[in-house]
Amino acid sequence: MTPGTAPGTARVRDAAPADAAAVAGLEQRNLGIDAWSEGLVAEAVANRLPTLRVLVAEAEEQVVGFAVASIVAGTAELQRIAVDRAHRRSGLAGALLARVRELAVDGGADRLLLEVREDNAGAIAFYETQGFGEVGRRRRYYKDGATAVVLALGLPRTELA
Incomplete structure (x- = not known):
């Protein structure tokens, strides 16, 4: 698989303003009560939030x-990740995460953090297979009072030329 591509006919690329509605729809369907507003999604996709980078996975020309x-002060954080139900277990989440890792390393981060609901066993298992380990918990982190498990992945250092 080459950078920016995923298994099959899918590819990973930077989001464009025209992707805002599709990303907002995925956000609502997958993250429910914790979803960002359509306005915030539009701001992020339009690159108006300087610390955020939005990527999309496309299959058959559909997001x-x-x-x-985000990458700030040597730490990268995976803020959100979601794949449409019909395309899960196809390697797209792994392809998106691999691209996030590349961006984090290129941005000088030495680790990648994320939060995941403690009741999301499937996601936790996925992140563990990707090399993440638990570094903490955030009680009552989500709007419904659920606890977040904080996971981290160490990233390789790049040599400056």
């Missing part, structure tokens, strides 16, 4: 997944 990451 079927997305990831939002």
Whole structure:
């Protein structure tokens, strides 16, 4: 698989303003009560939030997944990631995460953090297979009072030329 591509006919690319509605729809369907507003999604996709980078996964010219990451002061954080139900278990989440890792390393981050609901066993298992480990918990982190598990992945250092 080459950078920016995923298994099959899918590819990962930077989001464009025209992707805002598709990303907002995925956000609502996948993240429910914790979803960002359509306005915030539009701001992020339009690149108006300087610390955020939004990626989309496309299959058959349709946006079927997305990831939002930030890199600040040597730490990268995966803010959001979601793949449409019909395209899960196809490698798209892994492809999005791999691209986030590349961006984090290129941005000088030495680790990648994320939060995941403690009751989301499937996501936790996925992140563990990707090399993440638990570093903490945030009680009552989500709007419904659920606890977040904080996971971290160490990133390789790049040598400056």
